[in-house]
Amino acid sequence: MSDIFISYSHKDSDFVRDLVKPLEAEGFSVWWDHTIPPGRTWDDVIARGIREAKACIIVWSPNSVVSDWVKEEATLAKESGKYLPIQTGVDQPPMGFRRIQAADLRHWNGNAQDPQWRLLMAEIGRLVSAAAPGSPSGTAVRPPEAAPISRQAEATGVPTGRRTGVIIGILGGAALVVAGAVGGAFWYASRTRVTSDIPPQVAAEPAASASIVGVWNGWYHLDTDPPDLRTPLTGTFQNDGSMIGQSGGRTSYWRWQQSGSSAEWTNGSTFYRASVSGNHMTGTIAFGQHTGNFDVSR
Numbered sequence: 001m002s003d004i005f006i007s008y009s010h011k012d013s014d015f016v017r018d019l020v021k022p023l024e025a026e027g028f029s030v031w032w033d034h035t036i037p038p039g040r041t042w043d044d045v046i047a048r049g050i051r052e053a054k055a056c057i058i059v060w061s062p063n064s065v066v067s068d069w070v071k072e073e074a075t076l077a078k079e080s081g082k083y084l085p086i087q088t089g090v091d092q093p094p095m096g097f098r099r100i101q102a103a104d105l106r107h108w109n110g111n112a113q114d115p116q117w118r119l120l121m122a123e124i125g126r127l128v129s130a131a132a133p134g135s136p137s138g139t140a141v142r143p144p145e146a147a148p149i150s151r152q153a154e155a156t157g158v159p160t161g162r163r164t165g166v167i168i169g170i171l172g173g174a175a176l177v178v179a180g181a182v183g184g185a186f187w188y189a190s191r192t193r194v195t196s197d198i199p200p201q202v203a204a205e206p207a208a209s210a211s212i213v214g215v216w217n218g219w220y221h222l223d224t225d226p227p228d229l230r231t232p233l234t235g236t237f238q239n240d241g242s243m244i245g246q247s248g249g250r251t252s253y254w255r256w257q258q259s260g261s262s263a264e265w266t267n268g269s270t271f272y273r274a275s276v277s278g279n280h281m282t283g284t285i286a287f288g289q290h291t292g293n294f295d296v297s298r
Contacts, residue, residue: 001054
């Protein structure tokens with residue numbers, strides 16, 4: 001069983017060949033040669049390969065967005081909880097595959113330290129680690145910067161702690177932590193219900209005393225939640241203005257900014273605004289007409 005299955009249009013074989021080398025350099029095993037031997041069927045070979053892989057990278061390109069085969073493979077990967085989209089040469093995946101943000105590798109040149117590449121490696125590491133025999137579900141071991149994150153309910157995208165609401169978050173739930181830098185667009189936000197305890201912490205770079213860079217843990221509560229419900233949050237704020245949050249064993253990526261004792265982070269539709277006091281943050285969540293509050297410490 002390979003760590004990674006890559007779904008792609010064979011017209012993009014050169015790009016995928018260049019993609020496989022750095023994936024293997026990260027220590028992952030990769031299956032990308034989709035040749036079906038005589039006498040075998042798609043379900044025998046390809047579908048089985050997707051089911052047995054620990055993570056499935058879907059390469060969305062001008063060629064693959066019109067490929068029924070790639071769409072079929074992407075659907076199976078989503079149903080298996082292994083769907084990791086990347087985009088190259090296209091602004092976004094085809095209809096039906098746009099809820100989960102794709103890693104933007106349109107300008108990637110093979111740099112192993114590229115922020116989009118590192119975020120992709122973090123999510124692959126989480127899936128591979130979770131599938132390893134004897135490993136606790138949701139514990140990422142590779143790379144070091146892979147941090148806990150949160151989930152969002154897939155139906156509405158609204159953060160909530162109940163099945164009728166939507167939770168913020170992943171590597172799918174709610175995420176927290178902020179450092180001094182410029183906010184921007186987020187990379188990827190998974191959507192699912194938070195159901196488990198706060199995931200293990202992941203070490204963050206040391207930060208200046210005035211910055212909120214680091215790992216934060218706490219809870220949030222929405223106006224749609226029962227009065228006594230507090231949904232766990234874990235987030236790692238990084239020096240580059242990105243934030244990785246986790247809840248329920250899923251991870252998502254946000255952008256943050258800080259001004260003095262005030263901080264905020266967003267994925268473009270949900271906003272956290274915080275008041276910072278030393279190693280303690282409290283604040284509000286906003287998603288359309290839905291609101292809530294949160295409390296985290298480091």
